């Protein structure tokens with residue numbers, strides 16, 4: 083069963099960014115399934131690496147638009163991105179050292195963070211981007 087399901091309450095009213103968010107959700111669900119079905123370390127590592135790399139791509143895209151359009155909340159928003167990358171990198175390091183297995187708590191953290199970030203922080207840029215013609 084999917085850990086997070088996409089629905090309209092997660093839309094930020096920018097097509098390209100919605101698609102990226104959907105992909106992140108798919109990747110978190112894939113990681114959750116792999117963990118729950120007891121997939122090996124190599125499989126989990128591949129998915130985690132993919133998630134880290136796609137997260138970086140996605141954050142960069144948002145931040146490029148902040149810069150391009152002079153988004154007023156850029157500093158605060160970027161700080162949240164940095165915090166998340168740090169947290170996920172810590173999970174990954176722990177996982178590699180074998181002292182912190184990927185757990186239900188980790189998966190809940192990832193899915194809750196993404197949902198809350200989209201609904202709370204990302205949605206703040208919808209109107210601003212739409213007014214700049216980004217939809």
Ligand SMILES: [Fe+2]
Nearest residue numbers: 144199203204
């Ligand atoms: Fe964001």
